[in-house]
Amino acid sequence: MSKKPLASWRFMPVVALATTAIWAALPTVANAADxxxxxxxxxxxxxxxxxxxxxxxxxxxxxxxxxxxxxAEWLHExxxxxxxMIAKKDPVAVELLGKYNGMEMPNLGLSTAEVDNxxxxxxxxxxGGSSAAAAPALKGDxxxxxxxxxxxxxxxxxxxxxxxxxxxxxxxxxGGGALAPDLTTVAKxxxxxxxxxxxxxxxxxxxxxxxxxxxxxTPQERADVAAFxxxxxxxxxSASAIWQLAGLTGLGAVILLLIAGxxxxxxxxxxxxxxxxxxxxxxxxxxxxxGGWFTGMYSDGWIGxxxxxxxxxxxxxxxxxxxxxx
Amino acid sequence: xxxVFLFAxxxxxxxxxAVIGGVHRYRTNRFSYSTLSSQLLENRRLFWGSVxxxxxxxxxxxxxxxxxxxxxxxxxxxxxxTALYTVELIGFAFGFAALIGLCVLxxxxxxxxxxxxxxxxxxxxLLVALLVQVALGFWVSLAYRWGADWYIDTAVPWLISLVSLxxxxxxxxxxxxxxxxxxxxxxxxxxxxxxxxxxxxxxxPFWYLWRPYQIQIRNTVRSAH
Numbered sequence: 001m002s003k004k005p006l007a008s009w010r011f012m013p014v015v016a017l018a019t020t021a022i023w024a025a026l027p028t029v030a031n032a033a034d035x036x037x038x039x040x041x042x043x044x045x046x047x048x049x050x051x052x053x054x055x056x057x058x059x060x061x062x063x064x065x066x067x068x069x070x071x072a073e074w075l076h077e078x079x080x081x082x083x084x085m086i087a088k089k090d091p092v093a094v095e096l097l098g099k100y101n102g103m104e105m106p107n108l109g110l111s112t113a114e115v116d117n118x119x120x121x122x123x124x125x126x127x128g129g130s131s132a133a134a135a136p137a138l139k140g141d142x143x144x145x146x147x148x149x150x151x152x153x154x155x156x157x158x159x160x161x162x163x164x165x166x167x168x169x170x171x172x173x174x175g176g177g178a179l180a181p182d183l184t185t186v187a188k189x190x191x192x193x194x195x196x197x198x199x200x201x202x203x204x205x206x207x208x209x210x211x212x213x214x215x216x217x218t219p220q221e222r223a224d225v226a227a228f229x230x231x232x233x234x235x236x237x238s239a240s241a242i243w244q245l246a247g248l249t250g251l252g253a254v255i256l257l258l259i260a261g262x263x264x265x266x267x268x269x270x271x272x273x274x275x276x277x278x279x280x281x282x283x284x285x286x287x288x289x290x291g292g293w294f295t296g297m298y299s300d301g302w303i304g305x306x307x308x309x310x311x312x313x314x315x316x317x318x319x320x321x322x323x324x325x326x
Numbered sequence: 327x328x329x330v331f332l333f334a335x336x337x338x339x340x341x342x343x344a345v346i347g348g349v350h351r352y353r354t355n356r357f358s359y360s361t362l363s364s365q366l367l368e369n370r371r372l373f374w375g376s377v378x379x380x381x382x383x384x385x386x387x388x389x390x391x392x393x394x395x396x397x398x399x400x401x402x403x404x405x406x407x408t409a410l411y412t413v414e415l416i417g418f419a420f421g422f423a424a425l426i427g428l429c430v431l432x433x434x435x436x437x438x439x440x441x442x443x444x445x446x447x448x449x450x451x452l453l454v455a456l457l458v459q460v461a462l463g464f465w466v467s468l469a470y471r472w473g474a475d476w477y478i479d480t481a482v483p484w485l486i487s488l489v490s491l492x493x494x495x496x497x498x499x500x501x502x503x504x505x506x507x508x509x510x511x512x513x514x515x516x517x518x519x520x521x522x523x524x525x526x527x528x529x530x531p532f533w534y535l536w537r538p539y540q541i542q543i544r545n546t547v548r549s550a551h
Contacts, residue, residue: 150406150407151404151405151406151407151410151475152405152406152407154405159479160401160475160476160478160479161405161475163407163410163472163475164472164475164476164479165472165475165476171407173407173408173411174411174471176472177470177471177472177475177476178469178470178471179470179471179472179473179476179501179502179505205500206496206499206500207480207500207501209496210480210483210496210497210498210500211476211479211480211497242468242469245414245415245418245468245471246468248415248418248419249415249418249419249421249422249468250422251419252415252416252418252419252420252422252423253378253419253420253422253423253426255419256378256381256382256419256420256423257374257378257423257426260373260377260378260381264373264377267373268369268370
């Protein structure tokens with residue numbers, strides 16, 4: 001047994017008591033599904049972006065009495081891992097997907113206890129309603145939204161312009177990014193500007209979540225971008241820019257090669273390289289490299305370009321430590 | 327699961343291999359820190375390989391480094407569409423030049439008899455690894471544009487999390503396959519560092535930029551004086 005003071009027997013009763021108390025309390029904490037905490041989660045995770053409770057279907061289904069419609073286990077699994085359930089083609093999940101225009105429910109990364117809390121809240125029938133749903137919808141400014149989308153205006157909390165990854169109709173030159181889906185028709189699919197704005201609030205895809213969680217767009221910014229994407233004029237999908245880009249890229253590379261070729265056009269004509277390779281002492285003459293047409297020798301013993309014996313002309317040009325030779 | 331290994335373990339392994347291997351090679355075989363230049367053996371095709379390759383890859387690598395070291399500055403550089411298109415096009419052109427140069431170098435190495443005589447298996451492995459890496463990077467930048475912009479908010483936070491010893495794979499785990507492959511082959515190339523002529527990267531003779539010219543004279547010329 002250790003003789004360190006902290007491990008002495010004096011503290012054992014206290015430690016034992018504390019351990020027992022924690023063990024006794026743990027199941028209570030874990031089991032007490034808390035409807036109030038669930039309501040808070042429902043607001044924080046902006047579930048109300050897509051779901052109402054007793055207010056009819058939005059992007060996703062109305063959740064009134066959902067706890068009666070679906071088995072508790074199914075509901076629990078669905079709220080924790082909707083992506084996994086869609087992946088394994090759960091029949092109910094597939095049916096929902098079809099009914100709601102292929103709009104997948106995002107995996108919100110909730111713990112088991114959090115899911116329990118949300119289900120507890122749903123069981124109360126949305127008592128008191130959701131505060132987020134009660135807030136009046138913000139009016140978005142499409143011009144402002146376009147500036148945010150293209151990066152002419154920055155998002156207040158930082159974060160990249162949408163066009164880093166997304167393209168849409170109505171952008172100039174080479175359009176927007178191609179990492180993520182084209183957003184030309186997104187507003188139609190997600191129920192117009194307000195639906196899109198709510199959808200954005202949930203940061204619904206893994207990459208969106210990774211990029212934006214620490215620097216979320218403000219509600220007004222979301223509304224602006226949604227208003228821009230919902231514009232009628234955007235209904236034309238932008239043309240693919242990849243071949244124009246490839247052409248310009250090739251042109252740029254050719255220009256670079258031409259610059260290099262011009263800058264070093266004399267690389268093989270003068271200097272020491274060819275004479276050194278030519279091994280002028282051997283006297284062999286089997287080709288241009290072997291003393292055939294350039295041995296680089298001059299009467300004063302200099303090799304290469306510094307022809308002549310008088311004055312400065314036999315010194316190399318530019319800065320040099322080389323001594324003057326006569 | 328794979329993501330944790332690929333994006334939180336593999337990078338550290340690659341860096342450890344590169345650092346320990348590099349130090350070991352420097353202590354035991356210092357004079358092998360070299361490009362093993364073959365310029366004296368073949369000079370004409372070397373120019374059209376080496377020059378586009380090095381100028382291209384230096385510019386592209388610098389862009390990656392600046393984005394990683396000063397992400398704020400880089401994201402303001404790409405903030406308007408016009409600036410973004412300009413930066414991207416410059417990057418495309420230099421990246422493509424690097425790709426052309428690399429292809430010339432590969433053809434040169436395996437078709438010139440004199441060069442083939444001094445080619446080791448590692449040269450082949452390195453050239454193939456670089457070709458895969460550069461071709462993937464070029465494809466990613468073209469097909470998953472605009473990388474100059476999204477790099478700052480996906481790969482950079484991941485790299486910073488690696489540097490701060492708190493790896494966060496969720497920044498990159500949902501990116502398209504070619505993008506992830508480009509990141510992984512990047513670390514593969516880093517791990518090749520101590521085993522190949524890549525070691526010349528840290529031996530770049532910066533003093534060449536300000537030292538005086540050298541004149542080289544062959545003193546075996548019989549007829550001199």
